[in-house]
Amino acid sequence: MAELPPFDPFQVLGVEPDADEVVIQLAYRARIREAHPDVAGAAGLETSKRLNVARDWLLDPDRRARLGHPRASGWPQAAPESSAPAGPRRPRHARTRRVFDPQDLGPRTAEIHAFLASIGSLSPDERARVNYSLGDAPPPDLEGYRIYLDPDLWSRSQALRDEVERVWEYGYDEPAPDVPGLGRLLPTGLLVANLYAQWILLESFFREELSGLAVRGVRVADTLALRCTAPWISSIGQRRYGPRQDEVMAFFMAAGELSIDAAERLAQSWRLHLGKDGRGRRSESIGPGVWLPSPPDVPGVYLTSGYLAAVDASRLAPPPGLHASLLPAFYYGVRLTAYVSATGLLDERGRDYVRPWRDAVMPETR
Numbered sequence: 001m002a003e004l005p006p007f008d009p010f011q012v013l014g015v016e017p018d019a020d021e022v023v024i025q026l027a028y029r030a031r032i033r034e035a036h037p038d039v040a041g042a043a044g045l046e047t048s049k050r051l052n053v054a055r056d057w058l059l060d061p062d063r064r065a066r067l068g069h070p071r072a073s074g075w076p077q078a079a080p081e082s083s084a085p086a087g088p089r090r091p092r093h094a095r096t097r098r099v100f101d102p103q104d105l106g107p108r109t110a111e112i113h114a115f116l117a118s119i120g121s122l123s124p125d126e127r128a129r130v131n132y133s134l135g136d137a138p139p140p141d142l143e144g145y146r147i148y149l150d151p152d153l154w155s156r157s158q159a160l161r162d163e164v165e166r167v168w169e170y171g172y173d174e175p176a177p178d179v180p181g182l183g184r185l186l187p188t189g190l191l192v193a194n195l196y197a198q199w200i201l202l203e204s205f206f207r208e209e210l211s212g213l214a215v216r217g218v219r220v221a222d223t224l225a226l227r228c229t230a231p232w233i234s235s236i237g238q239r240r241y242g243p244r245q246d247e248v249m250a251f252f253m254a255a256g257e258l259s260i261d262a263a264e265r266l267a268q269s270w271r272l273h274l275g276k277d278g279r280g281r282r283s284e285s286i287g288p289g290v291w292l293p294s295p296p297d298v299p300g301v302y303l304t305s306g307y308l309a310a311v312d313a314s315r316l317a318p319p320p321g322l323h324a325s326l327l328p329a330f331y332y333g334v335r336l337t338a339y340v341s342a343t344g345l346l347d348e349r350g351r352d353y354v355r356p357w358r359d360a361v362m363p364e365t366r
Helices: 009-013 021-035 037-059 061-067 106-119 124-132 142-148 151-168 189-209 220-233 242-255 260-275 301-313 324-343 355-361
Strands: none
Touching: 009 021, 009 037, 021 037, 037 061, 106 151, 106 189, 124 189, 124 301, 142 189, 151 189, 189 220, 242 301, 242 324, 260 324, 260 355, 301 324, 324 355
């Protein structure tokens, strides 16, 4: 019987313990392109060997069963980029936490406790969805209502915020990608979880305070409820890319096998058809990089799926040798296609947002 590898295969490939064959192959192909000796030289030989061993172990059901759960094993765990080691984390900013009284949460105490418990049972894909479910939409500023809250209710609100932070930090967040031209993305899962918890606690207050207020026939309280709860609700009980998981995974498999010629066609087509008026705003850190109309269930399941697919497209490795000047357009193109694959959305006015991808893989149709 073969001995266990001297490293954690899950960590080497950067996949979760429940990753399926498609995810493993995708992760392997993305990393072997950068580590292959033909690209990285002699320095990549050892890394390539580790990647090959990791892939072989994870794709063999019998070998994989012997690995067990990587975080419970004796393998040394390297800290993810720009994050604390896996396991319990300390607050990002040292400060004194407010006293959290689990019985002093008002009439919806049981619902709040159930929500806090649900944070710890999120699957890795659900947690990733929560982290990027806000997309580019700015969150509501609940602290703007502080002057209307009595001191006791405000104190409970802040204590609940600290408790949500404490519970959230006991989970593990996958490293955020570094997007060319935009820098490292900032997951907003803690903010999304807190908005949901605060709405449970303060809904009665908001309903009363905002009663009678409406914009274009829509009650302001209903809009606030949607903004506080929809990002969380759209993330729970879903696969990583939601109802269109299979379409997105098929796209990622194809994108991971692009030749350099196809990648160049993708970048050049994006520049030609979308680059001039579709470059996107700098604030569009995890969107497709161009303006798109919103799916009908905004801000629901499909929109969250689209943003996470666009985030993951930023992790794709371009074909070796693709000129640096084409990299931004390449990433805009794959992010846009991933977004459309997850949402199933094309502009109702007839603009075809997947034209760059079609030009890349089906040049004869151009």
